Amino acid sequence: MSSLSYLTNCSFLQILSVAKNRLTGALPRSITNLSTNLEGLYxxxxxxxxxxxxxxxxxxxxIYSGMPSNLMTGMIxxxxxxxxxxxxxxxxxNKFSKEFPSFIGNNTQLFVLSLAENNLEGSIPSTLENCQRLSQLYLGFNNLVGCIPKQIFSITALHVLNLEANSLVGSLPMEVGNLNGLGILSVSNNKLSGEIPKSLDNCLGLENLFLNGNFFQGTFPRLSSLKGMLQMDISRNNFSGxxxxxxxxxxxxxxxxxxxxDFEGQVPQEGIFKNASAISVIGNRKLCGGSPALLLPTCPSQDSKKQRRRFSTGRMIALIIGSVLCLILLLSIVFYCVRKSKKHPHPHPVTDPLEEQLLKISYGDLCKATDGFSSANLIGVGSYGSVYKGSLDLIGKTIYKGFLDRIGNIVAVKVLNLQRGGASKSFIAECKxxxxxxxxxxxxxxxxxxxIDSKGDDFKALVLDYMANGNLEQWLHPGSGEQHQSKNLSLIQRLNIAVDVAFALNYLHNSCEKPIVHCDLKxxxxxxxxxMNAHVGDFGLARFLSEGISSCSQNHTSSRSIKGTIGYVAPEYGMGGEVSTFGDIYSYGILLLEIFTGKKPTDEIFNGSLSLHQFAKLALPERAMEIVDQSLLLVEFEGLNESQTHTNARGRLEMCLVSIINVGVACSRISIKDRxxxxDAMVEMQGIRDLYLGVGRNN
Incomplete structure (x- = not known):
């Protein structure tokens, strides 16, 4: 860490990030003499x-200071x-210790405060109420004692309140109902007691509630207003009724x-109670009924005679229906056999309509088209295979003439790596x-x-349109050996790409017979x-929704099989949430922000509590131009004189960019119901593009 001393002469330094390295030693005192312009320290x-x-x-x-996951000690x-x-x-x-720093209340502009997993002692200071802009507060896994101060619940901007794994006592203050925008509340594994206040029902945005591992008691209140609840854990308490x-x-x-x-009575059977794997009721000895998978005793009947009569009647009805069905099945088999015997003894095989439309192509033909799958024709490598450029002219078969007239002689050949787990499933998913x-x-x-390939192994490949300009990743983040430069992408090109992708997603989600979720948009x-027209590809992780509804709750597909790509995967998938179109919308929002800021969601500056979404949100609206990809601005202002740059052109350009970033932030919100x-995103992006083109015509 002593090498940071060499930066004290960098008087214009604004951001310093040495995150995710193997730096050792203590912070040098000279770090306090770094540039007073410093805004970010990671x-x-x-x-x-x-x-x-x-x-x-x-x-x-x-403005931003992140030092998590180190070995730092002493007082803050x-x-x-x-x-x-x-x-x-x-x-x-870290290993910070001693009293919780009450002077934190002086940082009135705080948006995120995370002191979790340290050795802090004492009580939570009431001075935190001065931080009225605080949205996320993480104080879990410390040695904090005393009651939860009521003053915290005056911070109406709080979205995340995590106090888990401390030694807090007393009750959950009724003032918790002041936090209408609270999304996550975790006070688990403390020593809290008393009844849960009914005012909790006022936290309309609450999605995750963790009260487990305390001494709460009484009947659990009716929280019917919390319609957006995703997870609820109230285990290991003394709730009754x-x-x-x-x-x-x-x-x-x-x-x-x-x-x-100490719950008692019959377990409900609707809603989440239909899915025994999503609930746990063990340790409640007075419960009965519910799903058979819960293995609970049958609830006692008030009138056993009526119950037996209903059972006998039901058994009789089932017997009659079963007999009728068996008779119908038997007659159907006889009728089928008679008809089959009258037909030609060698009927023509039934062909899948898709197979009739597709030209048959062999492994040998693809090998010729790609020059033996040579590295010179390799144009990309993905999770489950490699993509080669192929020329159908090299095959030299007249059978492909009509095919060539329709698609051209150059194609992309995606060869699946069947040694990779999940490749066959990816192939089937993409075909479907x-x-x-x-x-x-x-x-x-x-x-x-x-x-079968030349070695006798299974071979599977897709023949796709060849895209001469590669993929968007190569343009936004070119490697050392690539010719594309991100500065060549103008605002209108980026807008066109964003609109094209929105059109594709809207078609998949709203115009297909069964909505399709891409699951890996990047x-x-x-x-x-x-x-430079955009085409969404790689449907190896795509999923069909069971119904034409985009709500997460309507789809039976589990996200446990979804891998996706870190940074673009919706947060609810990481919590076991079901696949939905909202997951694609989140990925689209992150993609938008990346296109116009030039920053990947996995950039090293995004660590701890700061994400690309948060980075963009904090910049709106005044600092939006500061986070925009500077190469984009160079392209837009090239050729304009200085007066133009600083007047109408810049003002209208800024208005467009602020609107774009607003859409990206709106699509990538953590809560699915807020996305x-x-x-709507498609219409918004079309409108922004029209506004920009209108600016171009007026000038």
Whole structure:
């Protein structure tokens, strides 16, 4: 860490990030003499020891400070309380000790505060109420004692409140009902007691509630207003009475743990209670009924005679229906056999309509077309295979003449690596997804090859449209050996790509017989043709929804089989949420932000509590131009004189970019019910493009 001393002469330094390295030693005192222009300091995931220098307050322009996952010790210095512009402070997963720093209340601009997984002691100071902009507060896994101060619940901006795994006592204050926007509340594994306040029902945005491992008691209150609840864990408490029936009406609930309480009576059977794998009721000895998979005793009947009569009647009806069905089945078999005997003894085989449309192509032909799958023709490598450029002219067969007239002689050949687990499943998924879809912004499949290669091994390949301009990843983040440069993408080109992708998603979600969820939307899966028109490809992880509804609760497909790509995968998938079109919308939002900021969601500056979504959201609206890809601005202002650059052109350009980033942020919100619908996003992006083109005509 001593090498940071060499940066003290960098008087214009604004961001310093050495995250995710193997840096050791203590922070040098000279770090307090870094540029006063410093806004971001990222030191996470190293092996830094020692304490934070007391002079840290000298960096008075600091906005983001992240030092999580290190070995730092000692007290948190009072100098941090002097950083009046600080918005994000993440010191989690260290070994800081002593009293909780009450001076944190001086950081009134704080948006994210994470001191989790340290050795902090004492009580939570009431001075935190001064931080009225605080949205995320993480204090879990410390040694905090005392009651939860009521003043915290005056911070109406709170979205995440995590106090788990401390030694907090007392009750959950009724003032919790002030937090209408609270999305996550975790006070699990403390020593809290008393009844749950009914005012919790006022937290209309609550999605995740964790009260487990405390001494709460009494009947659990009716929280029927919390329609967006996703996860609820109230296990290992002393709750009694019947299980509230309103829980079975919560449409999005995916996980429910009621175990080790004193609930009694019949377990409900609707809503989440239909899915025994999503709930737990063990340790409640007075419960009965419910799903048979719960293995609970049958609830005692009030009138056993009526019950037996109903059973006998039901058995008789079932017997009659079964007999009728068997008779119908027998007659159907006889009728089928008679008809078959009258037909020609060698009927023609039935052919799949898709197979009739597709030209048959062999492994040998594809081998010739790609020059033996040579590395010179390799144009991409994905999770489950490699893509080669192929020329059908090289095959030299007249059978392909009509095929060539229709698609041209150059194609892309995607060869599956069948040694990779899941490759065959990916091949089938891609065939199913693309066989019946037709849209100008979707990569078209022309034919398939399922054969044996020259070594006698299974061989599967897809023959697709060849995209001369590669994929969007190569344009946004070119490698050292690539010719494309991100500065060549103008605003209108980026807008066209964004609109094309929105059109494709809207078609998949709203115009197919069964909605299709792509599940892996990212720049490398956006292909660009000669005219820079975007085509969404790689449907190896695609899923069909069981019904024509985009709500998560309507789809039976589990996300446990979804892998996707880190940074683009919707957060609900990581919590076991079901696949839905909202997952694609989240990925689209992240893609939008990446296209116009030039930053990947996995960039090293995004660690701890700061994400690409949060980075963009914090910049709106005043600082939007600061986060936009600077190469884009160079292209737009090239050729304009200085007066034009600083007047109308810049003002209108800024208006467009702010609108674009707003759409990206709206699509990539954590809560699925807060995300913009893809149809609305498509209309918004079209409008922004029209506005930009209108600016071009007026000038």
């Amino acid at each position: 030191l996470s995931e190293n092996q830094i020891t020692g304490s934070i220098p007391t002079g840290i307050g000298n960096l008075f322009n600091l 210095p009072e100098g941090i309380g002097m950083l009046s512009k600080l918005q994000v402070l993440d010191l989690s997963v 019947r299980i509230p029936e309103y829980i079975e009406t919560l449409p999005y609930l995916q996980y429910l743990n009621l175990s080790y309480n 997804a693309l066989r019946n879809v037709r849209h100008r912004n979707l990569l078209k499949i022309h034919t398939i090859c399922s054969s 720049p490398s899966n956006i292909l660009l043709n000669d005219d 913009m619908e893809i149809g």
